[in-house]
Amino acid sequence: MSSTPADDQFYREYILDHYKNPRNFGRLENPDISHEEDNPLCGDVIGMEFRVKDGVIEDVKFHGRGCAISQAAASLLTERLKGLPLDDAKKISKDDVLGELGIQISPARIKCALLSLKVLKVGAYGLAGDDEEGE
Amino acid sequence: MATASRGTRLDVATIRKDFPILETGIAYLDSANTSQRPRQVTGAMLEYFEKFNSNIHRAAYHIAEEATERYEGTREKVRAFINASSTKEVIYTRGTTEAINLVAYSWGRKNIKKGDLIVLTILDHHSNIVPWQILAAANGATIEYVDIDERGELRLDQFHELLKRSPKLVAFSQVSNALGTINPAEQMVAAAKAAGATVLVDGAQGAPHQGVDVQALGCDFYAFSGHKMLGPTGAGILYGRRELLEAMDPFMSGGDMIKAVRIEGTTYHDLPWKFEAGTQAIAEVIGLGAAVDYLSGLGMEAVRAHEREITEYAYEALSDIGGLTLYGPPPSRRAGVISFALEGIHPHDLATIADRDQVCLRAGHHCAMPLMTRLGVAATARASFYIYTQKDEVDRLVGSIKEAQRIFK
Numbered sequence: 001m002s003s004t005p006a007d008d009q010f011y012r013e014y015i016l017d018h019y020k021n022p023r024n025f026g027r028l029e030n031p032d033i034s035h036e037e038d039n040p041l042c043g044d045v046i047g048m049e050f051r052v053k054d055g056v057i058e059d060v061k062f063h064g065r066g067c068a069i070s071q072a073a074a075s076l077l078t079e080r081l082k083g084l085p086l087d088d089a090k091k092i093s094k095d096d097v098l099g100e101l102g103i104q105i106s107p108a109r110i111k112c113a114l115l116s117l118k119v120l121k122v123g124a125y126g127l128a129g130d131d132e133e134g135e
Numbered sequence: 136m137a138t139a140s141r142g143t144r145l146d147v148a149t150i151r152k153d154f155p156i157l158e159t160g161i162a163y164l165d166s167a168n169t170s171q172r173p174r175q176v177t178g179a180m181l182e183y184f185e186k187f188n189s190n191i192h193r194a195a196y197h198i199a200e201e202a203t204e205r206y207e208g209t210r211e212k213v214r215a216f217i218n219a220s221s222t223k224e225v226i227y228t229r230g231t232t233e234a235i236n237l238v239a240y241s242w243g244r245k246n247i248k249k250g251d252l253i254v255l256t257i258l259d260h261h262s263n264i265v266p267w268q269i270l271a272a273a274n275g276a277t278i279e280y281v282d283i284d285e286r287g288e289l290r291l292d293q294f295h296e297l298l299k300r301s302p303k304l305v306a307f308s309q310v311s312n313a314l315g316t317i318n319p320a321e322q323m324v325a326a327a328k329a330a331g332a333t334v335l336v337d338g339a340q341g342a343p344h345q346g347v348d349v350q351a352l353g354c355d356f357y358a359f360s361g362h363k364m365l366g367p368t369g370a371g372i373l374y375g376r377r378e379l380l381e382a383m384d385p386f387m388s389g390g391d392m393i394k395a396v397r398i399e400g401t402t403y404h405d406l407p408w409k410f411e412a413g414t415q416a417i418a419e420v421i422g423l424g425a426a427v428d429y430l431s432g433l434g435m436e437a438v439r440a441h442e443r444e445i446t447e448y449a450y451e452a453l454s455d456i457g458g459l460t461l462y463g464p465p466p467s468r469r470a471g472v473i474s475f476a477l478e479g480i481h482p483h484d485l486a487t488i489a490d491r492d493q494v495c496l497r498a499g500h501h502c503a504m505p506l507m508t509r510l511g512v513a514a515t516a517r518a519s520f521y522i523y524t525q526k527d528e529v530d531r532l533v534g535s536i537k538e539a540q541r542i543f544k
Contacts, residue, residue, distance in 0.1 A: 010487065010488075010491075011484070011488070011542045011543075016542070016543065041499060043499070043500050043504065043507060043513035043514050044481075044483075044513060044514075045513070065513060066481060066513075067481035067482075067483040067484045068481060068484045068543075069483070069484070106487070109483065109487065112483060
């Protein structure tokens with residue numbers, strides 16, 4: 001059955017708001033970390049760029065295209081990441097991201113919801129690897 | 136069954152009674168992905184399991200004879216359905232993908248040489264692209280893709296230009312799974328054969344919706360899947376011209392595809408069994424036979440006419456919606472497939488909203504990523520129709536689209 005916005009469990013106002021007005025959308029100049037992943041299921045792409053100073057994420061931006069779920073999840077994630085130590089960012093879990101979205105995600109859409117987390121993880125651990133080599 | 140088709144018109148209400156899944160209330164608009172299966176098909180499979188479940192070709196007891204007879208019986212049904220000249224030209228595979236891989240492996244590795252040209256089209260499904268890419272990389276051949284025009288129809292001028300370069304192989308889909316474009320297959324096969332090419336036609340979307348006469352079409356190979364034409368998954372067909380199949384080595388090897396195995400070497404079985412190694416998908420092949428019976432009973436002309444009527448209705452209904460872009464040719468030149476995009480709404484979001492109305496809609500790249508790139512989109516939403524599709528299901532789709540537009544406004 002069709003549902004009205006008020007009882008809509010999936011496309012809640014704040015999800016749609018993050019989709020239509022994504023926070024931290026765009027590119028950073030000379031980022032310390034830059035990584036992109038795609039969702040082979042649908043061809044959606046999300047890239048994230050980070051500026052890291054003294055182990056803390058000073059700035060973050062994301063770009064790409066995708067559905068409301070993947071875009072809102074990325075937007076919400078970047079809000080959380082700003083000012084966060086990189087080590088803490090690495091500890092963000094799937095449940096954290098799904099909790100933040102606050103909606104029931106079906107198995108078919110879980111990859112959409114977690115695409116930006118994958119970008120963060122692969123990007124962050126990639127930088128950590130570089131650091132260790134440098135030390 | 137006999138009443139389900141009156142002349143060239145399908146009696147959809149009667150047909151729907153054969154599909155229990157439709158009683159669940161879904162509007163199933165994803166038949167190009169996989170079709171639903173009537174009781175006649177599941178019943179034939181169940182009968183095998185419950186009454187003569189046994190392996191084929193090897194046992195001497197009576198239920199095994201029954202199983203073998205039913206399994207081989209499908210071959211004649213399929214032969215008649217596609218008008219092949221012999222059952223030796225009808226090879227069972229798991230589906231279109233395996234059929235094309237079989238040709239790429241068994242025919243391709245022997246016949247495609249360094250510097251040879253393979254011609255494909257931008258409309259093709261990944262299953263008619265990737266096997267040829269692997270072959271071309273292994274044997275040093277090159278691949279050219281025929282482009283489409285603004286209507287999503289193949290650029291035949293470009294096709295004829297490519298034929299001047301004497302391609303060794305031309306492979307294309309009879310009907311595009313993503314746009315529904317009906318390619319002028321007979322004309323293309325004739326031109327490709329005149330240019331000296333071996334021709335494979337991917338009939339995954341052609342066989343279920345308009346049928347085929349492989350002798351009239353004149354192709355060397357024709358591949359299709361049972362599960363898109365009322366049959367179960369796991370059973371499909373490769374048609375091949377006999378002299379080509381005779382000259383080809385086996386694809387899979389092992390049990391049942393041999394005449395004699397000695398430590399000095401093996402003599403392969405005759406056609407078609409040379410290409411059917413190991414225990415086969417017996418129940419599925421029997422189910423495919425029942426599916427062919429069902430479609431043959433309706434008549435492919437009536438099937439095509441019904442799909443065209445539904446497609447025209449849907450095309451018109453969708454055209455009326457603001458912010459909706461339709462891809463592909465006009466309804467008279469396409470099969471029962473409509474790909475579209477909504478401004479500001481991702482296809483996945485539309486599919487999720489439609490799902491809440493029990494409207495089953497496909498969203499994605501439809502295993503045609505080169506085509507999506509060509510269209511400049513990551514994904515489209517796709518509605519596809521079959522013999523059981525009713526206009527009110529199209530109306531429900533329109534309702535879901537409007538609901539999505541309301542949520543995303």
